[in-house]
Amino acid sequence: MLNNHSTYSFTYGCLSPKEMLDWAVESGLHELVLTDINSTAAGIEFVRLAKEANIRPILGIDFRNGTDQQFVGLAMNNEGYAELNKFLSKHQMNGNPIPAEAEFSHCFVIYPFLKAPNRKLHENEFVGVHPSQLIKLKFSEWKNRTDKLVILHTNTFRNKRDYNTHRLLRAIDQNVLLSKLPESEQATLKDTYTTPSELESAFEEFPKIIENTRRVLEQCSIDFEFKNYHKTQNQSIWTPNGTMADDREKIHSLCREGLQYRYGNNPSKEVLDRVDKELEVLEKRGFYSYFLINWDIVNYARRNNYFYVGRGSGANSLVAYLLRITDVDPIELDLYFERFMNMRRQSPPDFDVDFSWRDRQDVTRYIFERYPKAALLGSHTTFKYRAVTRELGKVLGLPSRDIDELSSPPNRPHNLDDMQKLVLKYGKLIENFPHNMTIHSSGILIPQQEVYQFGATFLPPKGFPTTHFDMYSAEDVGLYKFDILGQRGLGKIKDAVEIVKKNQPEASEIDIHHPRPFYHDEKIKALLREGKTMACFYVESPAMRGLLKKLRGDTYRSLVAASSIIRPGVAKSGMMTEYIKRFRQPETRKYTHPKLAEILSETYGVMVYQEDVLKVAHFFAGLTLEESDILRRGMSWKFKERNRFNEVRDKFFSNCNSFGYDPAISQEVWRQIESFGNFAFAKGHSASYAVESYQSLYLKAYFPLEYMVATINNGGGFYSVETYVNEARLHGGIIEAPCVNRSAIETSIDGTHIFLGFNLMQELEEKVIGRMMMERNRNGTFESLQNFLDRVEISLDQLVILIRINAFRTLNPDKKKLLWEAHFILGGAKKSAPVSDLFRTTPKKLEIPKLEYNQHEKAVDEIEILGFPLTSPFDLVPQLPQGTILAKDMENYIGKEVSMCGYLIHVRNLNTRSKNPQHMQFGCFFDIEGNFIDSVHFPQVAAKYKFQGRGVYLLKGQILEDFDFVNLEVTYMERLPYVDFHEV
Known part of the structure; x- marks a missing residue:
């Protein structure tokens, strides 16, 4: 079988690579070919799964223009696979159609019987015959040339249900009613999965064709080296035309310069020992080039005055700090290098480098010019259930009202007709099918070999070649991405500095890149304690403002902790509340176990960072660093099926039992790990965010008007532009x-x-x-x-x-x-x-x-x-209610019923954490003086009093207080009418 499609023949195939291999095992096959239509998105994953299933994988491509097949290419070896990928990439990059013929050196080319070239075929070229074409073959000149014929049966679906799914996918792709789907845009039932024995029976009169087909298959092979975590496929030597020794000299030289820049003439022994330790690990793991490429990228940014922030677990590295990839001192914050890299860690290192959204494109351009083999990392969108339900409703001709009801479970009718049942049935089948290729949000690959060794590329609107395969396949074969991101926060900071220079030329020079003095600035400390952080990076949301006010922390370390405990996992586990209590009330600090008091002393026995998972697993439960990292990564749903998570979890409890821990303690520690491991930040990541927060806090404290102008020009932030205009007015x-x-x-x-x-x-x-x-x-x-x-x-x-x-x-x-x-x-x-x-x-x-x-x-x-008035929105209300209090007075009415007037700027919706979740809301308003009113709307109130868009609201309820943070528990809400503009 020389032509088999998976779901990565987008909106065409019906079986996932795993389902294809399961079918092969059930059918007793020893080899299986994957030839998706103009796609190599599943190639790496298919080979990995085939090895696990003891099936010999073969890769190729079904080259088509639309659904019109031109030929099938099969890779004889890895070099042939690269040929196929390069050929497909060329046509997908320039938009040219696939030609009717092609020449390859290490591939077999199989032309459809009805499109056989009218010339002598090369040694590696064949004509493929479908069983249904055997009658035509007998009356064709090709009956005397069977030495160049092979069996070409296309496998696309297993059964009638798969066939129906295929037709629905094609109708969705063509955006037509199923009844109007042209036959030319769909396969026929002839393309049902057929076993080799069934094909051999069909071709028993033509043993030479069977022999040719077997010979082609026998000459094809493909192999990748998987999960060799001590070998990278990234560019291995950074120095042009250099060696590892040249890279070693370069990075050591940069570290010496960095020591002088960061620590002056007398760095401590602790610093020097840490540098030596990290450089030793980097050399053994072969990551000199990875660091030097990141250094090269940020060095280009500095030369062009582009602001950037290096974050991710890479911020735990002192070498990264010395190379100015990050601005976080891991010695000062006691950052755990092993979270980033160790000799046993099986996952790749991780640098995320943020640039201003205005500068990111130019940085990307530089990377592609400097590193010609670079490619953007691809990704795949998938069909979501509600969306595919709507699409199926459309192609099956359901009325709009029925489609709306079906795609919204709460409104779905109880008595469904047959067509509605079909929509839901096939919606479930198609859910999570890959829909199309897209771009990873930030990943760039810089491989040692051409990327075509691993897959083809296409050209999205960004204008740079992008891989068909995704980050998981890339990691599997040792391609580790460079994350180049764009964010508006850096644009705000950079623009604000320039605006200050123009608007206040007499102001002293702002050195925004040396934030250390900001950590001790009293004006900034006051903003943090009071949660007056509107427009400041990462700390302006209602939830973050509330957390800052509850903590009353005003130090760099407290802000680093706040950046992580605000994350969903820590909050949902109840440990955010526990951390606040222990931070504010030292007498309440208690530890689940004395060992945890030693491991988590800095965070008062509460796991706050991803490193805490590693430390607890390693020092408390006795897991190796490798196993601890598996545990950390395994908390993510993305990886649960891709590692030894269950095995390591069992060892966690086994070790705890052997150490004599009370089972209840072991269970509680596990609960805390499990509840937030997927969502917590690495400490270095939080520290990087905190640096950017301090930069924006400094500008907000000393140059609020210029900073608000920069915020508006960079698209705002958490809130709308109107909110920042109001903030500027307040200043x-x-x-x-x-x-x-x-x-x-x-x-x-x-x-x-x-x-x-x-x-x-x-x-x-x-x-x-x-x-x-x-x-x-x-x-x-x-x-x-x-x-x-x-x-x-x-x-x-x-x-x-x-x-x-x-x-x-x-x-x-x-x-x-x-x-x-x-x-x-x-x-x-x-x-x-x-x-x-x-x-x-x-x-x-x-x-x-x-x-x-x-x-x-x-x-x-x-x-x-x-979109908003320049006058106060309160001026547009004909008559404001009497007897209301202002936000600044709320703390004088704790526990009392009050009335307030507020202008709505944000609503947060969520469900309660109960067996039967109910909808509740949090509101954020500002009062007539521009100060915040934070409100909570419990389910009964949220159901009765709906938000009705922007406007001034009358709010009634009780003032609540939690660690100095006050809010209003709403019991009544009414949107006040504006002036009747029709009468104006």
Whole structure:
């Protein structure tokens, strides 16, 4: 069988690679071919699973244009597989169709019988005959050339159910009703899985064809080295044309420079010993090049003044700190290097390097220029149940209402008709099928060999070659990714520094890259204690603000801990609450076991970081470092089926029993490990985040207006742009609507005046903004509406938007008069027609009667054009309720019923942790003074009083307090009406 499809023949195949191999074992096969359609996404996984099943794997590709088969290529060996991958990649990268013929040196090429070339075939070329074509063969000239014929039966589905699934997938792919699916876009029942013995029976009159087929299969083989964790397929030598010795000299030289930069002339013995220890491990594990490539990337960033943060478990490495890949001192924080790398660890090292979202593309470009074999790491989207249910409903012709009900289980009818049952049945079958190839969020591969040795590449919109295979297959064969990420927090920090230089040139030079003084700054400490961290990286969400206020911690270490205990696992295990209590009340500190008091002394006996899992497993339960790391990784659902997790778990309890621990203690320790191992951060990762938090806290403390402008220009953060505009107002900023003579494309600041950018105007076209800015930059400010129209090409609709937002107020503050003028000047013209000064004429003076103007009209225009009013939203409520309290007074009413007014800025939805989960909510508002009101809405209240979008709400309830954090338990909620704008 020379042509078999898996589900990685996207929206075509019906069997996973494992199901294919299970079928092969059941059928008594000793070898199996995988030839997905224009895809090698499953190649590595197929070979790995085949080895485990004692099946000899063979890889190839079914080359097609759409569903039109051109030929099948089978790799004779790994070199042949690379040939196939390179050929497919070339066509997928440039978008050219697959040709009818191809030449390979280490592959067999099998042409379909009906497309056999009219020429002499090369030694490695054959014509494939399907059993259904045997009648035609007998009357064909090929009956006398059986030495070049093989059996070409395509296996796509096992049975009628699989066939139905295939047809549904094809209909989804083509976006047509199943009844309208063209026959040319689907397979036929002839492509049902057939065993070799059945095929041999069909071809018994043609023993030569059977012999040829067997000979082809016998000459094909493929092999990868799997899970050799002491051998990497990454680029092994960094130094151009160099050796390992050159790399060793380079990294030792960089470490010497780094010691001087980080620790001065007299680094401690502890530091020197740690460097020697780490370098020894790096050399034995062969990771010099991995470190040097990361150093090269961040060095390029520094040369170009690109901000970055190195994080992940790599922040536990002192060598990474010396090479300036990270800015976290592992000595100061007692970071556990073994979390990052040790001689027994079976998982790859992990650096995540964040760049500003504006700079990431250029860094990626540099990597591909510097390392020609680089490729973006691929990924695969899968069919989700609700989404595929909707798709199946569409291709089966169900009404929209039925589709909506079926895709929402709570609304699903009890009495389903046959068609609805089919939708649900096949939805379950197709759920989790791979849907298409996409890009991993951040991974880049830099292999020693060409990536084609492992799979093909395609060209997504990012414009860089991307692998068909995913990160799990890459790790299996020793390809370890470099994570290059983009984030807006770094963009905010970088832009804020530049804005401060322009707006406050007298301010002292900001050295944002040396955050150590920030850790002791009293203004920053106050912000942390009070949770006044709006717009600051990673610490601005309602949950994080609440945690900071409960902890009342104001040190670097306390912020590092907070960054990890806010994670879902620690919170859900109850250990976040326990940590807060032990942090605030030393007398409550207790330890499950004396050994844990020794291991977890820094965190008061609470597991906070991923390292804590390693330490407890290693020092408390006696597991090896390798086993401890398996345990840590095994907590993730992604890896549970890919390692010895169950075996190590059993050893954990066995060792605890042999040490004489009380079983209840062992169970409690295991519960804590299990509850958060998947979600907690590595300590170095938390520490890296904390550094960036301090950088943003410094800017917020000393340059709040400039920092808010930078936040707005980088897309905001946790909250909407409106919230940051309000925050700027609270810090003394004077918010100005976009202005044709003062504003820029992005938001800008002049003293305390903040001019919102034209890019915030939702309906204003980019080309209009571009023309306007270019003309103003070339020839100066605009003098009148007529002068503007003489110089800028603009349609009446676009001009009206600018007038309504009051962008011409420096020329004429009367918006209504300007609207009259605009209609009079443009008249029936589609748009203005700029002319040179020589040909301009004086327009006729327009006499306009005095028009009434109401301030609320301004708010209406702002809401429609910007999405929010520039005045306080509380001014839009005709009459605010009496007897309400302010946020600053909440702590005086603890335990009491109160009424409050708040403007909604965020809602968090979640379910209770009970046998029958119920929906509840947390709200975040600000009051008329701009201070936060945090609210909790328990299930009964959440069901009765619904949030109705942004607006001012009347809230009633009881004030609660938990470790100095106060919030409102809502018992009644009402959205207050705005002014009736229709009457304005």
